Amino acid sequence: MKDKIAEMQLTAESWTPQQVLSWTFDTFGNDVAISSAFGAEGMVLIDMASRLRKDFRLFTVDTEFLFSETYNLMDRIEQRYGIKIERVFSLLSPEEQERVHGKALWARDPDQCCNLRKVEPLRRKLGELRAWITSIRRDQTLIREGARKVQWDAKFGLVKVNPIVDWTSKQVWRYLHEHDVPYNSLHDQNYPSIGCTHCTRAVRPGEDPRAGRWPGTAKTECGLHVIEIQPLTPLPEADA
Ligand code: SF4
Numbered sequence: 626m627k628d629k630i631a632e633m634q635l636t637a638e639s640w641t642p643q644q645v646l647s648w649t650f651d652t653f654g655n656d657v658a659i660s661s662a663f664g665a666e667g668m669v670l671i672d673m674a675s676r677l678r679k680d681f682r683l684f685t686v687d688t689e690f691l692f693s694e695t696y697n698l699m700d701r702i703e704q705r706y707g708i709k710i711e712r713v714f715s716l717l718s719p720e721e722q723e724r725v726h727g728k729a730l731w732a733r734d735p736d737q738c739c740n741l742r743k744v745e746p747l748r749r750k751l752g753e754l755r756a757w758i759t760s761i762r763r764d765q766t767l768i769r770e771g772a773r774k775v776q777w778d779a780k781f782g783l784v785k786v787n788p789i790v791d792w793t794s795k796q797v798w799r800y801l802h803e804h805d806v807p808y809n810s811l812h813d814q815n816y817p818s819i820g821c822t823h824c825t826r827a828v829r830p831g832e833d834p835r836a837g838r839w840p841g842t843a844k845t846e847c848g849l850h851v852i853e854i855q856p857l858t859p860l861p862e863a864d865a
Pocket residue numbers: 688690730731734735736738739740742743820821822823824847
């Protein structure tokens with residue numbers, strides 16, 4: 626599969642998000658799922674997927690530290706799209722984590738906290754799948770700049786599909802408004818990027834959209850989206 630991905634990767638760069646999703650569903654059937662934390666980009670993918678097939682799989686890593694607005698949105702998604710979100714949890718409850726690792730691990734060692742509550746549960750979930758679909762965009766962080774629409778995920782050992790990787794935030798919001806897609810109400814309160822309550826704050830005017838994630842630290846990623854690009858897969862030349 627890794628070789629097949631390398632062969633078709635450049636071609637896939639010219640596909641629309643819907644074409645990417647269709648190819649993915651046709652290729653992997655029930656062995657592919659959308660991974661989402663229900664940000665604006667994730668909502669675009671969920672809505673697009675629902676128009677292509679009714680029984681698509683959707684999972685989330687529930688850190689048990691999410692905002693009530695996020696849990697509320699999850700309920701609305703299940704109602705609107707008639708699906709059941711697959712929720713994956715850490716092996717440690719928040720109480721067990723405190724007992725084993727001490728109080729407020731997220732403040733002392735956010736990488737370890739993210740490993741326990743996000744990366745390990747994700748790895749367990751991805752072990753069930755042959756491919757996963759994410760809503761990352763290249764312009765979100767430096768690490769994401771190297772992402773392709775279809776790529777081999779060397780970290781987790783399966784195919785990773787990023788249908789809207791070349792979209793801008795403006796395109797995301799245009800889609801949501803045009804299709805009347807539900808979204809997290811925190812976006813209307815200056816939270817462009819939403820994660821756990823302990824590590825997310827509203828951004829101030831002029832700040833980077835991800836400045837509200839792990840504020841006061843150099844951390845920009847929880848470790849889910851390490852991009853390792855195979856050689857010989859340059860992006861197509863942009864139109865002049
Ligand atoms: S975002 Fe913060 S609270 Fe959530 S898992 Fe990572 S460090 Fe822990």
